[in-house]
Amino acid sequence: MGSKTLTTRIIGGKYRGKKIRLPSKTTTRSSKARLRESLFNTLQFEVVGKNFVEMFGGSGSVGLEAISRGAKHAWFIEMDSDSFEILRRNCADIDASKCDLLHADAFDALFRILRELKDRNEKTFLYIDPPFSVREGYEDIYEKVIDTIARIDPERMEMIVVEHMTAFDFPERIGAFEKTKYRKFGKSALSYYTAK
Structure with a gap:
């Protein structure tokens, strides 16, 4: 007996x-x-x-929501092969022409995308939703996220949004970026950063 496929829905916009x-x-x-x-x-x-980058793409639910709401293009980075295949199918179902998929380590692939954007003199929204640090092998994931944000050229960013465990306090300032908003949803939270 096959397990039931889990699904969610696009909340707003065209799709x-x-x-x-x-x-x-x-x-x-x-x-x-x-x-x-x-x-x-x-x-x-x-x-x-605008452009939209979803690191740790998973199903692509955030980037695809952005496309549904009028984003010009979205990049999705996902390392897990099973998740990547689901992501590929979801993008094909919504609008493959607006999706670039990278089957890669998110921390490496992000800077490839940012170099491409620099060549085009364009900016992007960046959504970072790393695996919760309670998972094995991800204990230092938030430190890596903070280090990565500190290395980002603010000229390339519209805004950075980090989805993280509520228990972890992201700094008020990371490199050229300042936390401008914080929202809590039970065990998950969103921290918004813009260049100041």
Whole structure:
């Protein structure tokens, strides 16, 4: 007997109500609908016509939501092969022409994308949703995220949003970026950073 495929739906925009598949819960967490809704209520129309990068892509639920709400293009980085296959299928179901998928380590691949954006003199929104640090092998994941943000050229960023465990306090300032907003959703939280 096959296990039932987990799904979620696009919340708003052009593809509202469209189902997207979720990887198995052991591999990745999908950003909960309430959290996604809050994120896009905050961003509103700012994503229209803009680029969007989702590190640790998983199902692609956040980047695909951005495309549904008018983002010009989205990059998804995912290292896990099973999750990547689900991500590929979800992008094909929504709009493959607006999706670039990288089957790679998120920390390396991000800077490849940023170099591409620099060549085009374009900016992007960046959504970072690393595996929760309670998973084996990810104990220092938030330190790596902080180090990565500190290395990002602010000229390339519209905004950085980090989804993280509420128990972990992200700094008020990281490199050229300052925390401008914080929202809590039970065990998960969103920290918003913009260049100052």
